[in-house]
Amino acid sequence: MKYDALLALMEPILAHPTTITALHNEARSCLIAGDSNKSKLLEQLIKIFHNSYVPATVQIGAGTTFAYGGIGTILHAQAKIGRNCSIGSNVTVGGGQGIHSITKLSVPKIEDNVYIATGAKIFGPVLIGKFSIIGANAVVTKDVPPFTIVGGNPAKELKKITRENYPKYKSFIGRNIEYTEEIFTQR
Structure with a gap:
């Protein structure tokens, strides 16, 4: 052969x-x-x-996974990704102009338990809040509050994740944790 x-x-x-x-x-x-x-x-x-391009300088929290082997993933060298996140294929997390007032970074910071669907692009000094979902092919250039689902180009809020509808989204954003009421009160 x-x-x-x-x-x-x-x-x-x-x-x-x-x-x-x-x-x-x-x-x-x-x-x-x-x-x-x-x-x-x-x-x-x-x-x-x-x-994929995932430099050693990127901070990636424990339990974070890359779907489909992370094919086509590009992460900015200074990006910070929290624990238990799920990152789809062909996702880009890139830099931009300016400095975020809270994170003091010019690149995205992704908090814990965030689901980033296939093809999503996150650019600039943005903060993606915990337990958020970024929809497929969304283009995010603004902060995403915790417990928020966004989608589209430019990304817009589609829905809030609440105590009542959390079970519907747990497989995306809570797969590695035990549900407690504290997840909605911790910052």
Whole structure:
């Protein structure tokens, strides 16, 4: 067969495929430990295996996942992503002009338990509040309050997530946590 030698070379990797988060965590650990060469090589593996750009400098919280292997994901080097987020394929989180008054960043900050659907674009100094849902192909250039569903281009509020309708959206924004009333009162 034409690709036998390549398959043999790739066998250890194919036998133990890894996720963007695993590669990113290793790259970030290397960067923090001062091994920037190894960190850059791991970043390259993310590009090769997942067709994505996720630099080691990005802060990604525990439990965050990339749907469909994160194909086509682009994250700005200074982006901050919270815990238990779900990021779809072809998502871009990019910089912009200005500085956010709360985050003091010129790039998006995404709080915990946010669901970002396929194709969404989030640009500039914006804060995406906890337990929010960004709809497919939405273009977000303004803050999204906590417990809010947005969609469209430009993104507009479509619905609020309340105590009453939370069970409907739990599989998107609460998949790794136990429901308690405190999630609606914590900031």
